[in-house]
Amino acid sequence: MTPDQITTSSEPHRLAGRTEPRGSRTGFPTWGAYAFGGIFMVVGILIMLVGLRVIPVDPSGVHAPWWVLTVMGAVFALAGLGVEGMATRQFLAERHRLSAALRHAGNPARQDYRWDPSGFAPPRWSRAVKAVAGAAGLSLFLSIFNYWAFATTSPVMVRMIVVVFDLVLILVWWEAFLRVGRAFKFGGSRIDFLEFPYSIGKPVTIRWQPSDGIGAAQGGHLTLRCVKEWYEQTGSGKNQSTHLVHEEQWSTTWQFAPNRSVMPGKRVDLRFEVPSGLPSTRLGGTSPVFWELEIHLDLPGFDFEETYLVPIYGA
The missing domain is CATH 2.60.40.640 (Immunoglobulin-like)
Structure with missing residues (x-):
């Protein structure tokens, strides 16, 4: 060509x-990433259980619908789950480097990364799935702010800011749609x-x-x-x-x-x-x-x- x-x-x-990210590092040590993600998951699950009324609380102290608490807890738990996934990726990469140093002595490329020496084939669906999951997670997150902005008495400025974020959400869903469309169209x-x-x-x-x-x-x-x-x-x-x-x-x-x-x-x-x-x-x-x-x-x-x-x- x-x-x-x-x-x-x-x-x-x-x-x-x-x-x-292309590298395996998360910006935290592996144990720190696991701990950070675990805290988010535990807090999120507890908030979800309160919203589902599994954990009893005094209703007078709850100033939002129960579904808002459930969604908030789901957002925290999903964020923690994502960090746990990144920590696991980092952990597996560290294990690979240790074992590859013995199996591929004198070959820096094989020690560095799980290369296929014949070539590289990017995954067809994973980025599309991640884009849809990210758009769905952002939708859950913004639903809380949309409730506070439009279902309660909120200043006009707050509503305008939420509308701007909603427009960003539309762009995020559009990008997810493009990724899914490309995955279908191209093998x-x-x-x-x-x-x-x-x-x-x-x-x-x-x-x-x-x-x-x-x-x-x-x-x-x-x-x-x-x-x-x-x-x-x-x-x-x-x-x-x-x-x-x-x-x-x-x-x-x-x-x-x-x-x-x-x-x-x-x-x-x-x-x-x-x-x-x-x-x-x-x-x-x-x-x-x-x-x-x-x-x-x-x-x-x-x-x-x-x-x-x-x-x-x-x-």
Whole structure:
């Protein structure tokens, strides 16, 4: 496949809209993540039991409908369950590194991550399911504020703020709809590694097998990039929050003109020139670094968007 235009960027900058961590770290030690998630789950379950009237309380001290308490407890419990899942992922990754250090001595790539040396196939449904679950969880969370804003006497400003969050919720559901639609329209796709691992400073040739449902594209691009990942804390005290940061270190992008035909099932070789001096993949460390191939094609109906991890390590 020959691009119509190639651009390269070596200026580090943050990538917007990133919510999926590639590294195994949660920003907490494993025991801390389990404890933090466990506290949320226990508190959430207790609030749910109060809302379901399993745990008796004085009704005069409850200033909201019982269903509001039940929903609030469910939100806390689901948030805790999500943290528990992240802690388990971190725990399993740590176990893998320990066992891989013995089984793959002298092979940093196999010690670092559970690579399939033949290639990488992103999951078809997991991100769609996560998007729907996230939208549903946000809906539950905002239902509480909608009750307080519109079913009780609340200032106009409070109602306006809630309406803004409701509009955000619509966008979240739209994104979930797009992910489900893409999962239905496009079958599984993958990239094949012609080398394993690839080396920084040497050409990288990746063989891409397009998904079903891809035909003549109305334009698009594909990008090979190096990304650093970390968690950043903002605010202080009760207002402190932690969020994921992905910062691009280097990238090369191929641009395609409209009416570029891509045959489903036909493998396409993609060759990139990767300069020396760039960071090596390090998915298992405390400061993850990874290389990814992002492909976006403008198609009738749902666009094709997919991201593949690429094992590029220091020579």
